[in-house]
Amino acid sequence: MCDSIGDILVRLKTKNVFDLEKEKPNMLLDRSMSHIEFRKTELLEVHRFTALVKKHIPALNYLVRNPSFIPLTKEVERDDRIMGAINYKKTTQLRQRELQNRNKVVCLEIIRRQNTPENLLLAQIVFSIAMYCDKYISMEGLVESRDNILPTINNLITIRNYASQLLSTKWIKDILPEAIGLLHNSDKLFEALMIRIRLNKIPSYYVDIFNLQK
Numbered sequence: 001m002c003d004s005i006g007d008i009l010v011r012l013k014t015k016n017v018f019d020l021e022k023e024k025p026n027m028l029l030d031r032s033m034s035h036i037e038f039r040k041t042e043l044l045e046v047h048r049f050t051a052l053v054k055k056h057i058p059a060l061n062y063l064v065r066n067p068s069f070i071p072l073t074k075e076v077e078r079d080d081r082i083m084g085a086i087n088y089k090k091t092t093q094l095r096q097r098e099l100q101n102r103n104k105v106v107c108l109e110i111i112r113r114q115n116t117p118e119n120l121l122l123a124q125i126v127f128s129i130a131m132y133c134d135k136y137i138s139m140e141g142l143v144e145s146r147d148n149i150l151p152t153i154n155n156l157i158t159i160r161n162y163a164s165q166l167l168s169t170k171w172i173k174d175i176l177p178e179a180i181g182l183l184h185n186s187d188k189l190f191e192a193l194m195i196r197i198r199l200n201k202i203p204s205y206y207v208d209i210f211n212l213q214k
Contacts, residue, residue, distance in 0.1 A: 043152070046136050050155040053129060057162070059208045060126070064166050067119050068202050069112035076109050084109040115175045117192035118206045123179035124186060125209070126166045133160035 075087060077094065082105060090106040098104065133156045166172065182189060193209065196202050 042136075046152055046156070049132060050152065050159060053159050054155075056208075060122075060166065063118075063122050063206070063209070064126070064169055064172065067114055067122075067171050068116045068206070069114045069119075070116055072111050072113050073108050074111050076107050077104055078107050079104045083107045114171045115178055116202075117189045117196065118202060118209055119171070119175060120179045120182060121186065121189050121193060121209050123172050123176050124183055124189075126163050126172065127176065127180060130160055130163040130167060133157070133163065 073084075075090065076083065079101065085108045087106040087108055091104070094104055094106055095102055137153060137156050137160065167176065190209075193202075193206060197204055197206060
């Protein structure tokens with residue numbers, strides 16, 4: 001016996017009646033061809049969330065492991081080793097100004113700036129996934145019996161642990177504060193991402209971030 005509309009819809013999915021991953025899986029037809037409308041419930045939305053995250057795990061893995069970056073040139077004074085090209089003019093000026101530091105050189109080092117629009121969006125998505133899981137891992141208030149939602153809770157815990165691992169990636173940790181501060185500007189970040197794709201600054205597969213954002 002099915003105890004919730006979510007369980008009914010899950011069973012219908014297994015019989016290929018409809019797809020839970022669609023945005024509006026709430027309209028079916030009976031034998032008389034009349035519409036039967038199922039109202040969305042929190043539990044059903046959580047089922048949809050877990051299905052979408054699982055679907056896009058390969059894309060998340062790839063994007064986190066292959067972050068984009070913008071190369072920048074930075075002048076750095078060094079006396080231990082040479083990194084990049086030497087700015088001879090500024091090195092001469094430095095040595096004339098600091099006679100005790102005759103071994104210093106001014107290097108033009110290339111650094112990777114990783115707070116790109118696509119990386120900021122990706123960090124926002126991973127952070128939001130973790131926050132969503134935290135919100136619903138304790139779901140006793142949604143249904144009378146916890147046993148009915150235990151598989152869903154287990155899915156949420158698995159996804160939460162996965163998101164935590166991604167958030168511990170060094171480059172995500174570095175840009176996460178900025179990404180959180182821009183949560184209300186996601187549309188502008190996505191516009192900037194699309195511009196970078198059109199200019200061939202990044203591969204077109206970065207548009208998958210839009211699917212993750214949904």
